[in-house]
Amino acid sequence: MGRPGGAEVQGLGGAEVQGRGGMDLRVLGGRPGGVTALHVDDGLETRGRLVVVGNGMAGARFVEEVLERGGDEQFCITVFGDEPHGNYNRIMLSPVLAGESHEDEIVLNSHDWYADNGVTLRAGVRVERIDTAAKQVHADDGTVTPYDHLVLATGSYSFVPPMTGVRRDDGSLLPGVYGFRTIDETRAMLEATGRCRRAVVMGGGLLGLEAARALQGHGLQVELVHAMPWLMNAQLDAEAGAILKRSVESLGITVHLDVLATEVLGADSVEGVLLKDGRRLDCDLLVVAAGVRPHTDVAVRSGLEVERAIVVDDQLRTEDPDVYAIGECAQHRGEVYGLVAPAWEHAKVLADVLTGTDPDAEYTGSRTATKLKVAGVDVAVMGVSTPERDDDEFLVISEPKRGVHLSVVIRDDKLVGATLLGDTRKVAFLTQAFDRGAPLPEERIRLLVDLSDGVEEVGVAEMPADSQVCNCNGVSKGDICGAVAGGCGSVGEVMDRTRAGKGCGSCKSLVKQIVEWAADGDLAEDPAASWYVPGIPLAKPELTAAIREQDLRSVSAVFAALAPAGKEDAKSKMGLTSLLKMIWGADFIPQKDGEFINDRVHANIQRDGTFSVVPQMKGGVTTPAQLRRIADVAEKYEVPMVKVTGGQRIDLLGVRKEDLPAMWSDLGMPSGYAYGKSMRTVKTCVGSDFCRFGLGDSTQLGIDLETRFQGIEGPAKIKMAVVGCPRNCAEAYVKDVGVVAIGNGKWEVYVGGAAGATVRKGDLLATVGSPEEVTTLTGRFVQYYRENANWLERTYDFVPRVGLEAVREVLADDGLCADLDAGIQRSVDAYTDPWGQDGADPATPGQFRPALPLVALPKVPVR
Amino acid sequence: MSAPHLEAARPTTSGTELGTPATDVPGGTVAAGPGVEHVVGRLDEIPMGEGRAYVAGGVQVAVFRLRDGSLHATQAACPHAGGPLADGQTDVDVLVCPLHLLAYRWSDGAATSGAAPIRLFPVREQDGDVVVTV
Numbered sequence: 001m002g003r004p005g006g007a008e009v010q011g012l013g014g015a016e017v018q019g020r021g022g023m024d025l026r027v028l029g030g031r032p033g034g035v036t037a038l039h040v041d042d043g044l045e046t047r048g049r050l051v052v053v054g055n056g057m058a059g060a061r062f063v064e065e066v067l068e069r070g071g072d073e074q075f076c077i078t079v080f081g082d083e084p085h086g087n088y089n090r091i092m093l094s095p096v097l098a099g100e101s102h103e104d105e106i107v108l109n110s111h112d113w114y115a116d117n118g119v120t121l122r123a124g125v126r127v128e129r130i131d132t133a134a135k136q137v138h139a140d141d142g143t144v145t146p147y148d149h150l151v152l153a154t155g156s157y158s159f160v161p162p163m164t165g166v167r168r169d170d171g172s173l174l175p176g177v178y179g180f181r182t183i184d185e186t187r188a189m190l191e192a193t194g195r196c197r198r199a200v201v202m203g204g205g206l207l208g209l210e211a212a213r214a215l216q217g218h219g220l221q222v223e224l225v226h227a228m229p230w231l232m233n234a235q236l237d238a239e240a241g242a243i244l245k246r247s248v249e250s251l252g253i254t255v256h257l258d259v260l261a262t263e264v265l266g267a268d269s270v271e272g273v274l275l276k277d278g279r280r281l282d283c284d285l286l287v288v289a290a291g292v293r294p295h296t297d298v299a300v301r302s303g304l305e306v307e308r309a310i311v312v313d314d315q316l317r318t319e320d321p322d323v324y325a326i327g328e329c330a331q332h333r334g335e336v337y338g339l340v341a342p343a344w345e346h347a348k349v350l351a352d353v354l355t356g357t358d359p360d361a362e363y364t365g366s367r368t369a370t371k372l373k374v375a376g377v378d379v380a381v382m383g384v385s386t387p388e389r390d391d392d393e394f395l396v397i398s399e400p401k402r403g404v405h406l407s408v409v410i411r412d413d414k415l416v417g418a419t420l421l422g423d424t425r426k427v428a429f430l431t432q433a434f435d436r437g438a439p440l441p442e443e444r445i446r447l448l449v450d451l452s453d454g455v456e457e458v459g460v461a462e463m464p465a466d467s468q469v470c471n472c473n474g475v476s477k478g479d480i481c482g483a484v485a486g487g488c489g490s491v492g493e494v495m496d497r498t499r500a501g502k503g504c505g506s507c508k509s510l511v512k513q514i515v516e517w518a519a520d521g522d523l524a525e526d527p528a529a530s531w532y533v534p535g536i537p538l539a540k541p542e543l544t545a546a547i548r549e550q551d552l553r554s555v556s557a558v559f560a561a562l563a564p565a566g567k568e569d570a571k572s573k574m575g576l577t578s579l580l581k582m583i584w585g586a587d588f589i590p591q592k593d594g595e596f597i598n599d600r601v602h603a604n605i606q607r608d609g610t611f612s613v614v615p616q617m618k619g620g621v622t623t624p625a626q627l628r629r630i631a632d633v634a635e636k637y638e639v640p641m642v643k644v645t646g647g648q649r650i651d652l653l654g655v656r657k658e659d660l661p662a663m664w665s666d667l668g669m670p671s672g673y674a675y676g677k678s679m680r681t682v683k684t685c686v687g688s689d690f691c692r693f694g695l696g697d698s699t700q701l702g703i704d705l706e707t708r709f710q711g712i713e714g715p716a717k718i719k720m721a722v723v724g725c726p727r728n729c730a731e732a733y734v735k736d737v738g739v740v741a742i743g744n745g746k747w748e749v750y751v752g753g754a755a756g757a758t759v760r761k762g763d764l765l766a767t768v769g770s771p772e773e774v775t776t777l778t779g780r781f782v783q784y785y786r787e788n789a790n791w792l793e794r795t796y797d798f799v800p801r802v803g804l805e806a807v808r809e810v811l812a813d814d815g816l817c818a819d820l821d822a823g824i825q826r827s828v829d830a831y832t833d834p835w836g837q838d839g840a841d842p843a844t845p846g847q848f849r850p851a852l853p854l855v856a857l858p859k860v861p862v863r
Numbered sequence: 864m865s866a867p868h869l870e871a872a873r874p875t876t877s878g879t880e881l882g883t884p885a886t887d888v889p890g891g892t893v894a895a896g897p898g899v900e901h902v903v904g905r906l907d908e909i910p911m912g913e914g915r916a917y918v919a920g921g922v923q924v925a926v927f928r929l930r931d932g933s934l935h936a937t938q939a940a941c942p943h944a945g946g947p948l949a950d951g952q953t954d955v956d957v958l959v960c961p962l963h964l965l966a967y968r969w970s971d972g973a974a975t976s977g978a979a980p981i982r983l984f985p986v987r988e989q990d991g992d993v994v995v996t997v
Contacts, residue, residue: 473963499976502964535954556912556930568912568930568954570966593912593930597950597961605961609947844910851916851947852939853923 027123028103028183029086029110047076050354051137051147053127053298055081057090058327058343059153060109065351067117074355077119078145080137083182084124086110091340093186094207098214103183130302132320149354152299152310152318152325156292156338157181161202161227163273164263166288176270177286180211189287193218196285200224200273202261204231206374208289212253213375215285223254223281225261225273227290232374235381239398240405240421247377247403247422256281294329294336309336314362316350326350333365342366367435377403378424382434383417384409392416395444406448415440415447432461443800460510460517469510472503477514484518491515492528504757532791533576535569536562540790544583553584555594574599575791578677581713582786585826592844598675601848602834603660605675606653609852611660613639613652614674615667616710619684619702619722620648620730626669633666647681647719648730649674658848664835671711671835677792678713679720679782682706683731687724687741694724696741701771702730705739708775709782711834712827715789715798718782733761736785736795737778742767747774751781751807752799760796763804766811776821780811783824902992909993914958916949919984919995925949926986926993927958935969936986936995942979 050066052059063077071077081087087109095101114121126140130150137145158179160166168174176196178189189211197220201212204226216222230241231248245255256275263274264286272282294309305311305319309331316324316332326346328338337343345366352361370381386409387394393410402422408430409417415433420426426448432438433447440447465478475498488494494515495501501508532540536558543562552558555576559568577594592600603611615630630650634642640654649672655663664671673680684702688694702722712718721732722739732738734755740748746767753762765781768774784807789798799807810816842848903917903926914927916939923939925948937958941948946962953959957966957975965974972980985996 496966496975497977499963499965570952570954570957570959571964573952573954591912592910593952596952597947600950605947605950607944607962609945609950844913845908846910846915849915851914851925851949853916853918 027084027086027111028088029107029113030084045076047074048148049146050075050077050149050151051145052077052079052151052153053130053137054151054153054155054295054327054329055079055083055087055121055123056153056155056327057087057340058155058329058347059151060087061344062151062153062326062347062350063117063119064109065347066355067119069351069355069357071351071355072118075149078147079114079119079121080125080127080139081121081123082126083184085183086113086121086123088183090181093180093183094210094214096183097180097186097189097211098217099190103187106183127298128301129298130304130323132302132304132323135322148322150323151350152323152329153327154295154298154329156294156328158185158288159291159293160288161260161290163261165266166264174264174266174270175268176266176284177264177288180207180287180289181292189215189285192285193220196220196283198223198283199285199287200261200281200283201287201289202226202273203287203289203291204228204255204257205234205289205291206232206372208287209248209375211287211289212248213251215287216251216253220285222252223256223283224248225256225259225275225281227258227260229258231255231257232379235370235379235385236405236419236421237385237407239396240385240407240419243398243400243403243405244374244377244379244421246400248375250403251376253375292328292338294331296329299325299329307331314364315353316346316363324350324354332363335365337366337368339366339368339370341370342368377422378420380418380420380424380427380430382431383415385417385419393444395448397445397448408444408447410440410444413440418447420448460513463514469514470498470500470503470507472507473499475500475511480511480514481518484515488515489519492534532579533569533572535559535567535572536576537564538562540579540788544579544787547580547583553580553587554589555580555591557589574677575715578713578715578791581830582823582827585830588830590843592847600843601657601660602671602838603655603657603675608654610654610656612674613655613660613663613667614645614649614672615669616672616706617649617681618706618710619682619699621684621699621703622650629667629669633663636666637663645674647674648683649681656850658850660848661839661842664839667835669835670833673711676711676713677716678711679706679709679718681719683719683721683735685723685725685729687722691724693727694741695743696724696745696747697771698722698724698730698739698741701739701747701774704771705775705778708779708828709824711831712782712786712824714782714786716792716794718785718795720778731755734759735762737781738762739774739778745769747771749774749777749781752795752804754794754796758794758796762796763799765804765807777811779824780817780820781807783820783827784810786827787820787823898996900994900996902989903995904993906988906991906993912953914949914951914953916947917993917995920997922997924984924995924997925951926995927953929953929955931955934986934988934993936984937967937972937981938984941965942981943974948981 052063063079086107089106089108092101092106096103096106111121127137128140129138135147137147158181166174166177178185199215199220199222201208201224204224212222212224230238231244232241249255260276261273262276264270265272270286272280274280296306296310299306299310309329310318310325312318312325312330312332316326318325327343346363349361349363352358372379396407398405404422407419408415414437418430433440463477466476468476479498480494480500483494483497488497491512501511528534530539531537532543536543546562550561552561555573558576560566573594574596581588597605603613605611634652637659639652643651643653645651682702682705684699687698688696705720718736720737721730721735723730723732724741726740732740733750734753738750738753742748746769748767749765750762751765754760766777768777785795785798899920901919903919909915909928912930914925916925924936925939927935937948939948941960943965944962946960948960950961951959957968959966965976965978967974967981972983974980987994
């Protein structure tokens with residue numbers, strides 16, 4: 001045996017028998033000498049005679065399926081196997097050749113297994129022909145075996161293309177030339193790796209690539225010759241094949257494509273191959289893995305119908321009613337499969353039919369999906385690899401440098417094919433979509449990559465029940481499933497019940513997926529999903545139109561006119577206030593009860609009921625005088641914490657509500673709007689004034705932007721940044737609006753960026769030639785977002801939802817832009833500093849009264 | 864390590880630490896009082912649709928005056944994390960706590976999310992005064 005240190009594992013049987021060539025051959029899954037199976041006298045046998053020709057992946061699995069259905073009561077089973085071994089996993093020959101698996105590990109059914117199950121295994125006996133009239137099997141050992149039912153599972157053999165010198169006169173292969181199909185061939189190759197130095201592998205399909213990789217792993221110099229223009233041409237398209245070639249070559253394997261070998265050189269053993277273009281490749285080991293051909297000679301000799309393989313119907317029956325064919329030797333509806341999954345499906349169906357478990361069972365074809373690792377590269381292939389019809393959708397992501405090539409073919413909203421090379425993380429979802437026709441995401445790219453949110457990497461079905469879905473509220477997948485089981489019939493109900501998705505909101509889509517999965521289709525359509533706020537049954541465009549038409553200027557007026565039965569809804573008030581402010585500007589009629597507490601008192605509520613105070617500090621630029629004043633105020637009001645914020649400002653935390661007006665007055669600075677669903681800050685870098693690298697005056701532009709758009713309310717908060725060069729010190733690439741100076745007076749404007757629970761680089765909206773154009777463009781984008789985004793929808797969701805192209809089209813339309821300019825100007829004009837306003841004169845009685853008044857507690861003696 | 868800048872910390876509500884929820888009054892444990900009526904303030908101190916907090920017989924209460932004219936009273940601190948309920952938003956059905964947006968039904972005090980309920984107190988207006996029974 002070639003494998004060094006190959007220990008004999010008695011449990012699996014290590015019987016040495018005298019092989020055909022006179023060599024000592026170890027029988028894989030063999031039986032210790034002297035043990036024989038007991039045979040019942042044929043004369044006493046009342047069971048039907050079931051004979052299986054072929055002891056490979058299909059034949060042996062079929063026997064297992066029959067036994068599983070209690071078939072040993074009905075049938076006396078005989079299995080013929082060409083190889084002397086028990087049944088082994090042929091798929092695992094590659095790891096055996098690579099030295100990663102021991103051959104004993106790949107045994108599926110040992111000789112003992114057959115004996116224990118009363119199955120007669122005729123291992124090492126080749127069937128020559130079948131007399132279908134007499135219903136007898138003639139084997140090469142001269143025996144004749146009668147049958148009632150015959151199953152052909154003869155599989156395939158390695159195809160050796162016609163080449164001068166590849167065979168000796170007696171028809172056997174020239175020494176040093178090997179197929180890669182059986183354990184014996186694998187053993188011989190393993191043995192040869194010890195003395196050979198250069199190998200040529202013919203065939204750039206799966207087997208060829210695996211052989212090449214394995215041999216290279218044994219230290220051989222390996223060249224791979226493939227007759228087709230790209231590797232794995234049966235499974236991959238040209239582009240993916242090219243990327244695979246790079247990956248294979250990076251392992252140190254030389255690849256020759258689109259060339260045939262015409263001659264094998266060497267008299268006593270192989271010395272090289274000659275290619276059609278005249279090149280000569282020297283080698284002392286030649287592996288032929290140029291495809292397989294179905295083993296049909298027995299069927300042909302027996303007069304059965306054979307085309308590319310043995311023709312069978314939907315019950316795997318040949319034209320003879322008592323002869324069946326399964327696995328790679330069968331041709332069903334014109335298809336011949338070279339994968340194990342269809343063979344196993346054949347085995348199941350035929351076992352159902354023959355045992356009578358389901359006499360009407362039918363096999364209607366397989367949708368083949370495979371996931372494998374070829375030459376160290378992950379590959380998953382299912383269905384078609386390229387579009388076939390005009391209206392097929394075809395999405396390709398190609399990253400040659402990373403060795404990644406992903407593609408999907410979609411027909412009529414169903415996945416009909418996918419190819420994943422180098423990155424198979426999405427295979428679980430795609431396989432489901434392919435097998436079951438599951439609905440596909442509208443954004444097709446999500447089929448292939450997880451956009452920004454890594455949580456979706458695992459399909460929801462595979463997620464463990466205890467995995468946390470909503471990190472804000474600590475809700476697990478199990479909690480969500482429990483809510484569904486407990487009667488919640490819509491995503492909204494589940495979110496209300498569990499509070500999943502009610503924190504930062506970044507998990508909402510995952511929550512939705514899990515609810516849909518848990519409800520398994522039994523889910524009420526949530527009509528409220530399209531409403532702008534839950535209490536008014538209108539989407540934003542219709543709601544906006546109704547507000548304008550009916551001249552509704554306050555939140556209570558909107559409820560009275562548009563809510564069902566005129567009923568107020570607490571959770572709708574904040575969104576309506578925002579929308580009305582946007583629509584009416586200074587003509588909006590404010591109602592404090594329509595505002596969230598933060599907006600009522602112009603500060604951000606903290607966990608202990610105190611507030612944070614953030615004065616405006618445009619562009620993050622301050623002065624010693626301003627800092628001194630902030631310091632004085634902080635001391636005067638005993639501010640528990642002074643903190644520099646991420647938005648380049650100073651936060652005074654832990655302020656009592658009742659102290660807010662006096663503090664604002666002492667600060668004498670405007671509100672920084674660090675609390676609202678509104679324009680927050682514009683971060684800047686030091687730009688061109690001091691920075692050695694600055695390409696534009698980002699500081700001034702940031703201050704100008706903040707001055708113009710200060711306090712403008714939106715569907716959600718809006719954060720901006722301006723940087724003086726692409727080094728991005730103020731993180732403009734991940735802002736709702738980010739501006740980057742790129743020199744020569746030019747500025748790039750990015751939109752839809754995020755660096756919160758979601759991280760997303762903004763999309764480049766446009767490159768413009770002056771700060772004024774930046775300001776105009778920013779105003780138009782912000783207004784378009786304000787008018788069209790859903791309540792609480794950040795730009796990083798909004799921009800991908802409507803599409804960057806749609807945004808660009810709007811901004812290219814002069815008429816629309818004039819409206820946007822007018823809209824944003826109305827809001828700019830309506831700006832007043834809330835601190836200056838309410839500080840002096842409260843908007844409502846008790847606006848700044850404590851909400852948790854002190855209660856006189858009984859005095860406890862201090863120790 | 865001492866933190867001198869934190870020495871001035873004085874929580875809004877006594878008995879709590881800096882940065883912790885404002886009260887340690889957990890849900891459901893608000894003791895049932897003897898049912899005594901307390902005048903806590905004037906009705907016109909409460910803006911329409913809003914809530915204000917009072918102390919009634921040593922108990923913190925939040926009183927809400929809805930736009931339909933109805934009054935509601937509840938414990939002032941949210942049983943979930945001590946949020947100031949008087950700062951919440953409300954409608955005829957529910958009160959929403961400002962800290963984590965848990966909603967409580969006015970009909971029985973139950974949380975729509977299944978969390979611990981709030982305690983409700985009888986409240987009425989008498990000659991412009993707000994009268995809470997604790």
